[in-house]
Amino acid sequence: MSEIESAGTVGMRKPARERILDTAADLFYREGIRAVGIDTIIARSGVAKMSLYRNFASKDDLVCAYLERSMLQQAAWWDRVVARHPGDPRAQMKALFTALGHWIDHPKFQGCPFTSAAAELRDPANPARTLALAHKRMVRERLRALAVAAGAADPDRLCAQLQLLMEGAYAAGRALDLGPGNQAVASAAAALIDGACGEGRK
Amino acid sequence: MSEIESAGTVGMRKPARERILDTAADLFYREGIRAVGIDTIIARSGVAKMSLYRNFASKDDLVCAYLERSMLQQAAWWDRVVARHPGDPRAQMKALFTALGHWIDHPKFQGCPFTSAAAELRDPANPARTLALAHKRMVRERLRALAVAAGAADPDRLCAQLQLLMEGAYAAGRALDLGPGNQAVASAAAALIDGACGEGRK
DNA sequence: CCAGAATGATACAGACCTGTCTCTTCATTG
DNA sequence: CAATGAAGAGACAGGTCTGTATCATTCTGG
Numbered sequence: 001m002s003e004i005e006s007a008g009t010v011g012m013r014k015p016a017r018e019r020i021l022d023t024a025a026d027l028f029y030r031e032g033i034r035a036v037g038i039d040t041i042i043a044r045s046g047v048a049k050m051s052l053y054r055n056f057a058s059k060d061d062l063v064c065a066y067l068e069r070s071m072l073q074q075a076a077w078w079d080r081v082v083a084r085h086p087g088d089p090r091a092q093m094k095a096l097f098t099a100l101g102h103w104i105d106h107p108k109f110q111g112c113p114f115t116s117a118a119a120e121l122r123d124p125a126n127p128a129r130t131l132a133l134a135h136k137r138m139v140r141e142r143l144r145a146l147a148v149a150a151g152a153a154d155p156d157r158l159c160a161q162l163q164l165l166m167e168g169a170y171a172a173g174r175a176l177d178l179g180p181g182n183q184a185v186a187s188a189a190a191a192l193i194d195g196a197c198g199e200g201r202k
Numbered sequence: 203m204s205e206i207e208s209a210g211t212v213g214m215r216k217p218a219r220e221r222i223l224d225t226a227a228d229l230f231y232r233e234g235i236r237a238v239g240i241d242t243i244i245a246r247s248g249v250a251k252m253s254l255y256r257n258f259a260s261k262d263d264l265v266c267a268y269l270e271r272s273m274l275q276q277a278a279w280w281d282r283v284v285a286r287h288p289g290d291p292r293a294q295m296k297a298l299f300t301a302l303g304h305w306i307d308h309p310k311f312q313g314c315p316f317t318s319a320a321a322e323l324r325d326p327a328n329p330a331r332t333l334a335l336a337h338k339r340m341v342r343e344r345l346r347a348l349a350v351a352a353g354a355a356d357p358d359r360l361c362a363q364l365q366l367l368m369e370g371a372y373a374a375g376r377a378l379d380l381g382p383g384n385q386a387v388a389s390a391a392a393a394l395i396d397g398a399c400g401e402g403r404k
Numbered sequence: 405c406c407a408g409a410a411t412g413a414t415a416c417a418g419a420c421c422t423g424t425c426t427c428t429t430c431a432t433t434g
Numbered sequence: 435c436a437a438t439g440a441a442g443a444g445a446c447a448g449g450t451c452t453g454t455a456t457c458a459t460t461c462t463g464g
Contacts, residue, residue, distance in 0.1 A: 016411075032324050034236050037451055048412040053453065111321065115373055119313065119321040122234050160386035161393075168370025171317055184362035191363075191397045192390060218441075239421055250442040255423065 017055040019045045025066045029113050033063055033120050033128075063117070063128040070113045071135050078142065089149035090197060093162070097189030100166060101182025104173025112170035139163065150197050158196040165189055219257040221247045227268045231315055235265055235322050235330075265319070265330045272315045273337050280344065291351035292399055295364070299391035302368060303384025306375025314372035341365065352399050360398040367391055 023045035027036040038059055042049050056062040081099045085091035103109055110116075114132035121129045143162050147155035169185045225247035229238040240261055244251050258264040283301045287293035305311060312318075316334035323331045345364050349357035371387045 030324075032322065034322070035324060038453080039451075046412090049414085049453085050455090051411055054410085059452070116321050119318050120234065120236070122232075122237060157386060157389060161390040164367055164370035164374050164386055164390060166370065167373035168366035168368065171369035171373045172366050184359060184366055187359060188363040188366060188394060192393055195393045195397070240423080241421075248442090251423085251444085252425085253441055256440085261422070 016047075016051060020047055020052050020055060020062070021065055021069065024062055025069065028063065028066050029110055029116075033117060060126070060128060063121075064131055067114065067117060067128055067131045067135070071131075071138075074135075082146075089146045090193060093143075093146050093150060093193055094186070094190055097162070097165070097169075098182070098186040100169050101185035104169050104185070105182050109173055111173065112167070115167065115170055136163075139166070147196070150193070152193075152196040153198070154196065158192065161192050161196075162189060165192065218249070218253060222249055222254050222257060222264070223267055223271065226264055227271065230265065230268050231312055231318075235319060262328070262330060265323075266333055269316065269319060269330055269333045269337070273333070273340075276337075284348075291348045292395060295345075295348050295352060295395055296388070296392055299364070299367070299371075300384070300388040302371050303387035306371050306387070307384050311375055313375065314369070317369065317372055338365075341368070349398070352395070354395075354398040355400070356398065360394065363394050363398075364391060367394065 020041065024036070024041050027041060027044065038049065038052065041062075042052055052062070056065060077099075078096065081095050082092040085095055114135045118129055118132040121132075123129065140159060140163055143159040143166075144155055147158040147162070152158040165185065165188055222243065226238070226243050229243060229246065240251070240254065243264075244254055254264070258267060279301075280298065283297050284294040287297055316337045319330055320334040323334075325331065342361060342365055345361040345368075346357055349360040349364070354360040367387065367390055
């Protein structure tokens with residue numbers, strides 16, 4: 001609230017709070033949340049420590065802001081991919097996993113930020129962990145809606161299988177080198193989708 | 203070396219070093235490696251700090267010992283499962299994923315210790331990270347051998363797909379609740395295996 | 405030009421963490 | 435019994451991390 005107001009009053013000068021969030025997001029994603037300290041963030045973003053604590057109540061709060069922004073970005077990515085196959089949920093699902101396969105091969109790829117956050121922050125009361133789990137539930141809902149729309153025989157099973165595959169792609173792309181992982185991801189998704197929706201249609 | 207000797211000379215009294223490793227393994231697995239400090243380990247295991255540092259050169263060394271022991275346990279689990287289907291690599295693969303599905307539903311399940319370690323320790327020079335990645339490569343080799351023995355049309359692709367699924371099961375079982383996840387894991391594996399090995403045989 | 409808000413720079417407190425050192429206790433062995 | 439060596443207990447040093455407080459600077463609006 002107040003942050004947004006203050007940013008508005010200053011106008012279109014320079015993003016004060018933005019620099020912090022950009023730097024924090026980059027560092028958190030690349031090196032991990034616990035591994036990156038406040039001092040590193042302020043040094044890298046060229047900001048005073050008090051500027052950080054005026055914009056974010058605590059490091060936890062900054063982590064939450066990072067995850068919330070990542071959720072928006074991921075949702076936008078999802079929308080972009082499915083928009084390429086309007087009215088064809090089956091093709092949309094396949095396209096999501098094809099795009100995922102490309103993404104995990106990208107040199108900047110470092111796993112799923114939400115899965116990593118949940119792995120680092122095990123305390124169930126941690127708000128960032130809560131955010132990460134909420135995001136996974138949201139992904140599950142969207143997958144389920146696609147499975148239903150595609151006419152899967154057992155939508156719950158298909159979306160569980162696909163989310164397994166998605167999580168596996170995130171984990172594997174970071175740690176393992178599965179060769180051209182994109183092929184394995186896309187082909188596995190296609191096999192599961194076609195198996196569940198009936199080979200015949202489309 | 204020397205640790206084993208000393209443990210041998212004392213005889214069958216009480217495992218001194220064992221208590222440390224048991225406690226550390228439990229805490230590292232449940233709460234994460236970075237989240238558990240030396241002080242917590244010695245307090246929980248009822249051991250003096252110097253006893254820990256006499257048996258392990260550093261915390262990193264203790265983490266490596268934890269991962270090495272986990273590798274042995276996981277290899278034993280693998281051997282037990284495949285031994286139930288001698289001479290039938292296809293059934294062996296399916297049995298592995300059925301057992302994995304049961305494991306991720308277990309209340310003590312907290313993800314794959316190696317994946318979690320790799321997620322927490324991002325420094326490529328960290329010996330524990332090296333161990334974790336080596337373990338993943340070993341799993342991949344064993345999966346590949348099974349895929350070849352089962353007569354998969356493209357063994358590399360099948361084993362990549364199955365390892366994706368395996369990593370996904372580890373990640374999903376911890377963070378998400380995929381309902382009766384075991385069914386999704388086993389069914390997805392069966393679909394991929396049957397698809398790659400030909401529906402006809404077995 | 406001036407008032408006021410936002411920001412930079414820096415020091416500091418308190419907590420935690422790793423690893424070392426010392427001293428004591430206890431058990432085994434000769 | 436005496437000697438030896440492992441193990442418990444706890445203090446301590448050095449470092450890092452989060453979060454706060456203080457002071458100087460810059461930029462904006464009137």
